[in-house]
Amino acid sequence: MDLVYKGKTKDVYQDENGQTVLYFKDDMTGKDGVFDPGENQVGLKVEGSGKAGLQMTSFFFEKLNAANIPTHFVDSDVEKREMRVKKITVFGKGLEVICRFKAVGSFIRRYGDYIEEGAELPAYVEVTLKDDERQDPFINEAALEALNILNADEYKEIVDLTVKISEVIKEELAAKGLDLYDIKLEFGRDQETGEVLLIDEISGGNMRVYKDGEYIEPLKLNGYMFDN
Template sequence: MELLYKGKTKDVYKLDGGNVLLKFKDDVTGENGVFDPGANQVGLTIEGMGKSGLRMTKYFFEKLMEKGIPTHYVNTDLDNVSMTVKSATAFGKGLEVICRYRAVGSFLKRYGAYCEEGQALDAFVEVTLKDDKRNDPPISQDALNQLGLLTNEEYETLETLTKDVSSIVKDELAAKGLELYDIKLEFGRNSETGEIMLIDEISGGNMRVYKDGKSIVPLDLEKLFLD
């Protein structure tokens, strides 16, 4: 396999036939040894986190496929902690889309003068550029359009898909007594068809989840949710 990219939490390989292999790692994002799905650096390594994230990702992507949500998912290999996906092209150098149900994390840091920690939000969607040097700056619909990253129509598709995916994840977690505070998603264009589709993963490593008012770390979340 040809190594395409070494990421923070996954390595990416090119497969024969045009698909791509994602190899999950035990690293998670954070700062000073504390998990933070919004951080742009590896903060700690949790043994078993790669397989844990893959198990949740498999569950959610298969659920989304049942509901007709376009994704890059093909199949998973839990023994090798890897997932085969369709090839995708990024928007520019990559975008991250966050759907927020509670005021925490970077939202609270920016807007704390106007809200309280944990304040309810109505599926607030924001887009950030994947740019470690500039701390993943938020970007508006108009800026995305003027910079040639997304047309206004594509932005509307992205926002709708984000809310649809996040709502499904939120409801699935709620059925287990867990509350989704926010979730970070990634999208790309199908390299063959150009269709906008969900890419990357859906796991404890890219969401904040609480139970009885207490934050659940990713590895514990997978156990609570799937066991």
């Protein structure tokens, strides 16, 4: 396969048939050897983390595809840590979309004067620009339109898809006795049809999950999902 792009936690290849293949590495984002999904640098290498990330990603993408929710997922080989996906284009230089069910993390740091930590939120959606240098700044609908990153219809579609997808994932976790507090998703356009698609991955590093009020570390989440 030909290497197309070397990322922090995944490399992008093109195979002999011209298909796009994502390779899940054991590199994880963090700082000083401590895992942190919000960090913009590789902080540690954990054997098995790439396979675990792809296992969960494949599980959720297969559920979403079966529910006729548009994604870039084609198929995967968990043992090889490879996922075949549709060719896509990103919005601008990339967007991250957060769906919040509980007030934690940066939300409570910003709005703590108005809400208690852990309080319920109504599937609240926020958008950030993927920009390491500027620490992934938040951006609203008007600015996204003004900068020609997306239009009003695409914004509404992304918000609606985010809530729909997040609810599916929340229900799957709840079936295992787990509580989804928030989740980070990414979207792009199908290169051939222009359809808005869920892209990237859906793994423990993308979400905050709790059980009986206790935070579940991302690398331990697969155990709860698949070992019982």
